[in-house]
Amino acid sequence: MNSNRNSAKKVIIIGGGVIGLGIGxxxxxxxxxxxxxxxxxxxxxxxxxxxxxxxxxxxxxxEEQELLQLGSMSLRLYPEWVEELEADSRMSVGYKTEGTLIVGIDRDDAQLLQHLYESQKLLDLRVEWMDGAAAREIEPLLSPKITAAISSEDDHQVDNRLMVKALITAYQKAGGTLFENIPVEKIELREGQAKGVWVKGALHDADVVVLAAGCWSNEIGGLPENVTPPIRPVKGQMLALKMESSVALQKVIRTPRAKYATDVYLVPKNNGRLVIGATSEEMGFDTQLTAGGLFELLRGAWEAVPGIYDLPILETWAGLRPGSRDNAPILGPTEVKNMIMATGHYRNGILLTPITAREISSLILTGKTSETIAPFQLSRFSQV
Ligand SMILES: Cc1cc2nc3c(=O)[nH]c(=O)nc-3n(C[C@H](O)[C@H](O)[C@H](O)COP(=O)(O)OP(=O)(O)OC[C@H]3O[C@@H](n4cnc5c(N)ncnc54)[C@H](O)[C@@H]3O)c2cc1C
Known part of the structure; x- marks a missing residue:
């Protein structure tokens, strides 16, 4: 779908995560x-x-209706997005549609689940309430202690690491240029317009600059205060176990535990990894793993699926979610002409990649901000 009409448009994107790569x-x-x-x-x-x-x-x-709507739209784009990305990159992204079981162990959990189920029903989502026995028929490895569950057929998953690799390949095959290990130092502004970026002391011109630097988005030099996105890092500790044939889950299992600080989820990947996450900690840019963090994750996961006890640990890590002041993404134009934001995707950046890529690229090509992203502009923080 190459079009010479746009070949003159020079776009620089700051940040090569899923958001920058997807738009690129x-x-x-x-x-x-x-x-x-x-x-x-x-x-x-x-x-x-x-x-x-x-x-x-x-x-x-x-309560976050607009974000919910954006997420649902992006979810609907996923099958087509995956098909296009896999065709362009000739790589799999491990998209799985087995769905999710949200399980509750005690009475407090069951109450939380009931509230969630009622909200989902009001939104006409395809969810089913079931007792523990019915949930165990679907996933026999679930603990006998589980009393209630919601089955959500529409909550899917993708292998985000494969998606990163596929996006890099597809982007480069489409003619995009990627410079790694090269930070942008500063954005060049002249007469209220973005003119390019400073890299290794040299100015590189652009017609449009896109800020997609995740939780570092407010650290780039040159941005005036009113165009600096209010972004903070939110730490999440995670671990991966090696699934064995005796413990092979099909669905994503989530445990919205009422009594502990951390909601735990277990996400089985096609390559035999069982990803368990995640803590949510306001610790600045600290990414140290802690005994307490990993303990909470393992306890929550073990209570839901006791069979994980003997599984080998493959990896532990911590990442930083880019959270904005209201936890919704910051998308669209800014008071600086030709300076576009695509940041602050917080807990939903993988989900929101297709809609962000579609809407931001359309904004750059047409100059028009769609109704879909209009509520998510940076200007919402100055309208008190
Ligand atoms: C533990 C954890 C679990 C999560 N689970 C899910 C999930 O299940 N589903 C979901 O939808 N989302 C999930 N998320 C959220 C999701 O990962 C993020 O919202 C998403 O990855 C954000 O993408 P991004 O491209 O904006 O940021 P990033 O992937 O952080 O990319 C930003 C990039 O910008 C680069 N950068 C920064 N400064 C500069 C500079 N000056 N010059 C050049 N480059 C720069 C950085 O090096 C980085 O590579 C999770 C996040 C975490 C941490």
């Missing part, structure tokens, strides 16, 4: 000259650390 891939396919600057390896920050769940309702509060 779409723009490069439409004929733009796209350059991504990534200060480390592309896709190795939050996008690598994530669990890859595509679950619009489980990850937001019912």
């Amino acid at each position: 891939w779409q723009l490069a396919k439409m004929g733009c000259a796209v350059t991504i600057y990534e200060r480390n390896r592309a896709g190795r920050a939050a996008s690598w650390a994530a669990a890859g769940m595509l679950a619009p309702l489980s990850e937001v509060h019912f």
Whole structure:
């Protein structure tokens, strides 16, 4: 779908996570000259650390209607997005549609689940309430202590690490340029317009600059205060176990535990990894693993699926979610002309990649902000 009409448009994207790569891939396919600057390896920050769940309702509060709607729209784009990405990259992204079971162990959990179920029903989501025995018929490895569950057929998952690799390949095949281990130092502004970026002391011109630097988005030099996104890092500790044939889950299992600080989820991947996450900690840029963090995750996971006890540990890690002041993404134009934001995707960046890529690339090509992303502009923080 190359179009010479756009070949003159030079776009620089700051940050090579799923958001920067997703936008870059779409723009490069439409004929733009796209350059991504990534200060480390592309896709190795939050996008690598994530669990890859595509679950619009489980990850937001019912009250956050606009975010819920954005997440649901993105989820609907996923099958087509995966098909296009896999065709372009000739790589699998491990998209799995087995669905999710949200399970409760005690009475407090069951109450939480009941509230969630009622919210889901109000939104006409395809969910089913079941008792523990029915849940164990679907996933026999669930603990006999589980008393209630919600089955959500529409909450899918993707292997985010495979998606990163596929996006890099598809982007480069479409003609996009990726510079790794090269940080953007500063954005060049002149007469209220973004004119390019400073890299290694040299100015690189662009028609449009996209800020997609995750939880570091407010650290780039040159941005005036009113165009600096209010972003903070939110730490998430995770671990991966090696599934064996005796403990092979099919569905994502979530435990919205009432009594502990951490909700735990178990996400089985096609390659035999069982990803368990995640803590949610306001600790600045600290990414140390803690005994307490990993203990909470293992306890929650073991209570839901006792058979994990003997599984080998493959990996432990911590990542930083880019959270905005209201935890919704920051998308669209800013008061600085030709300076576009695509950041703050917090707990939902993998889910929101297709809709962000579609809407931001369309904004860059047409100059029009769609109704879909209008509520998520940076300007919402100055309208008190
Ligand atoms: C533990 C954990 C679990 C998660 N689970 C899920 C999940 O199940 N489902 C879901 O949808 N989302 C999940 N998320 C959220 C999701 O990972 C993020 O929202 C998403 O990855 C954000 O993508 P991004 O491209 O904006 O940020 P990142 O992937 O962090 O990429 C930003 C990039 O910008 C680069 N950068 C920063 N400064 C500069 C600079 N000056 N110059 C050049 N490059 C720069 C960084 O090096 C980085 O690579 C999870 C996150 C975490 C941490």
